[in-house]
Amino acid sequence: MDWGYILNFIYEIAYFLGVFGLFLMFSIFKGRQSIMNVMVGLYLALLISIEFPGYDKLFGGLETEQSIAGAKLVFFCFITFLTTMLFYRIMPSEFRENRFESMGKKILLATGATIIVMIYSFHVLPVSEFLTPGTPLQLLFGPEVYFFWWLLVPLVILYVV
DSSP: OOHHHHHHHHHHHHHHHHHHHHHHHHHHHHOHHHHHHHHHHHHHHHHHHHHOTTHHHHSTTOOSHHHHHHHHHHHHHHHHHHHHHHHHHHSOOOOOOOTTTTHHHHHHHHHHHHHHHHHHHHHTSOGGGTSOTTSHHHHHHOOHHHHHHHHHHHHHHHHHO
């Protein structure tokens, strides 16, 4: 194990914990229904971004692989914002609770949202432009055979919670 591997591992763990922390803080301050709306919005955004027909036209002017990957990430965030706003409009706003009430459920929901972002990162975005291949998170989320199963985990979390 060399220093490069350790630094890449720390970078990936920081990415994972940053995404998880963002979703956990969101669920604490906005509530369980809000994070559920985000999760369903992430699923719909994942579907739209995977099947979007105009990537070549939309990102044709970009030259480097990193700029294309960054543009895809920004596009995914924009689509996620729009789909989440859609679910805010059509879903009921129940679960009126205090911020630190039902923390276990909020942690589970934040974990589910993090899983969706991770599988998007490792299967749709060319993350090799940002991260070095072969680190533990890529071994966990990266293989194609796990993609379907990782997609099911947040749905199970939504069903249980």
